[in-house]
Amino acid sequence: MSFSIDHGETFGLLGPNGAGKTTSISMIAGLLRADAGEIVVAGKPITTSSVRGKAAIGLVPQELAIYPDLTARENLMFFGRLYGLSDLEDRVNEILGVIGLTDRARDLTKEFSGGMKRRLNIGIGLLHRPELLILDEPTVGVDPQSRNAILESVEALSSEGMAVLYTTHYMEEAERLCDRVAIIDEGEIRAEGTRRELVSLVGGKDRVTIAGSGNLAAAADVVRSMPDVAEASVSDHTIQILAADASRLLPDLLIGITGTGASITSVDVEEPNLEAVFLHLTGKALRD
Numbered sequence: 001m002s003f004s005i006d007h008g009e010t011f012g013l014l015g016p017n018g019a020g021k022t023t024s025i026s027m028i029a030g031l032l033r034a035d036a037g038e039i040v041v042a043g044k045p046i047t048t049s050s051v052r053g054k055a056a057i058g059l060v061p062q063e064l065a066i067y068p069d070l071t072a073r074e075n076l077m078f079f080g081r082l083y084g085l086s087d088l089e090d091r092v093n094e095i096l097g098v099i100g101l102t103d104r105a106r107d108l109t110k111e112f113s114g115g116m117k118r119r120l121n122i123g124i125g126l127l128h129r130p131e132l133l134i135l136d137e138p139t140v141g142v143d144p145q146s147r148n149a150i151l152e153s154v155e156a157l158s159s160e161g162m163a164v165l166y167t168t169h170y171m172e173e174a175e176r177l178c179d180r181v182a183i184i185d186e187g188e189i190r191a192e193g194t195r196r197e198l199v200s201l202v203g204g205k206d207r208v209t210i211a212g213s214g215n216l217a218a219a220a221d222v223v224r225s226m227p228d229v230a231e232a233s234v235s236d237h238t239i240q241i242l243a244a245d246a247s248r249l250l251p252d253l254l255i256g257i258t259g260t261g262a263s264i265t266s267v268d269v270e271e272p273n274l275e276a277v278f279l280h281l282t283g284k285a286l287r288d
Contacts, residue, residue, distance in 0.1 A: 001189040002037075003182055005132065010154065010164040012178030014171070014274065020187035021167040022062060025134050028165070029059045042131045058130030060122050062137045068110035072101050072120050075109060076127060083128040091127060098156075099123040100149060115146020122153060132163045139173065151176060171275050183278055190281040196245075198277045205230055206246035207270045208253065210239045214262035222256045229253075246271070 001024065005011040013021045026032040028039055030046045030053070039046040044053035066075050076095055080088040096102045099119040109117060118138055125133055135154065139147045154177055158164050168174055174181050175195060182192040191198055212219075216234045223232040223241055228249055231242040239257065243249050246269050257264060 001182070001184070001187075003189065003192055005163045005165060007131070007163050008158055008161045009179045010158040010166055010177050012174040012181040013165070013167040013184050014169070014174045014178075014181050014278070015167075015184040016169050019169075019184045021169075021184060022136055023187070024184070025059075025136055025165060025167060029057055029134055030054050055128070056131040058125035058128065058133040060125040060133070060135045060138055062140060064117050064121055065124065066109050066117060066120055069108060071106050071108055072096065072112075072123075073105040075120060076123060079124045080127050085128060095123040095126055098126065099153065113143070113146065115142040115149065118142050118146065118150060119153070122150065126157075130162070132165065133157060134165045136167050137169070138166075139168070139170065171273060171278075175274060181274065183274075183281055185282045191277070195274065198274060199272045201277055201280065205242045205244055205272070208239075208241040208243060208246045208250070209266075209268045209270070210241065210253070210257060210264055211237060211266040212239070212257070212262050212264040213237065215260060216262055219257040219260045219262040222260055223253055226252060226256060 003011065013024060015021055023032065027034045028041070028046065030048050030050050033048050041053050042056035044050070044056065046053045067078070070078065073092060073096070076092040077088065080092060085091055093102075096105050099122060101116065101119060101123070104112070104116065109120060112120070122135070122138060139150050142150065151173065154164060154166065158179070166173075166177060180192065180194055181198060182189045183198070184190070191201060216237070216239055220232040220234050220239050223229055223239065226249070228244045229241060230244070233240050241253065250267070250269065254264065254267070
């Protein structure tokens with residue numbers, strides 16, 4: 001496999017359990033020796049014996065790496081001392097705010113919910129301000145509310161300029177978070193690109209549903225004549241449209257429909273998802 005991640009970018013490794021996601025990030029973090037090839041982070045080569053290169057990496061493993069008999073603050077202080085941080089107190093307070101645990105800072109982590117433990121795990125990975133944050137399936141086993149809090153935190157990190165490598169077997173997480181995605185299966189990257197680029201591999205088209213009133217049949221005729229529109233039909237007071245890159249076409253679609261005298265009450269755009277791409281490339285569903 002081969003890929004690169006830019007500053008401020010969230011790059012997803014998407015694949016089922018056993019596809020090789022954790023093995024891949026273990027090599028990137030210098031925990032496993034690669035059989036061949038080169039890994040470079042922040043301009044420094046990464047091997048199992050690297051020290052300087054690893055300092056640029058924040059690793060949040062799938063298995064929790066926290067001490068249950070320490071408080072949240074004590075966990076952060078402990079790992080911060082290992083990093084040799086000079087502004088440790090301030091940084092710990094900042095991280096507690098980022099992960100939403102300020103009010104539970106002095107509670108033992110063994111009393112935390114699964115989602116709170118996951119958030120603390122992420123906080124530890126952020127302490128030393130890494131250039132690359134590696135998140136290995138950070139939402140496994142957490143409740144929906146905690147999962148959403150974790151996803152919001154990841155969205156904020158990339159917007160602050162951090163490079164994020166995110167592994168998941170949840171399709172909706174990859175679609176929400178990742179600027180680019182690599183689909184991995186049996187230890188190989190089958191395809192890599194933006195969501196739009198990957199969807200184009202299966203020739204997927206967007207489905208647009210426009211509800212309204214008036215002469216919808218005439219409006220559908222106008223829409224059908226537009227470039228990049230593959231199909232337009234009328235059903236139950238709606239116009240059903242199949243088109244490539246519907247978001248770009250939407251202003252022209254609306255102008256064309258209203259130009260026939262029809263009134264529009266609602267518009268819904270449904271884009272093809274990565275599930276179809278994964279099935280096309282691997283011959284199996286994501287969670288198989």
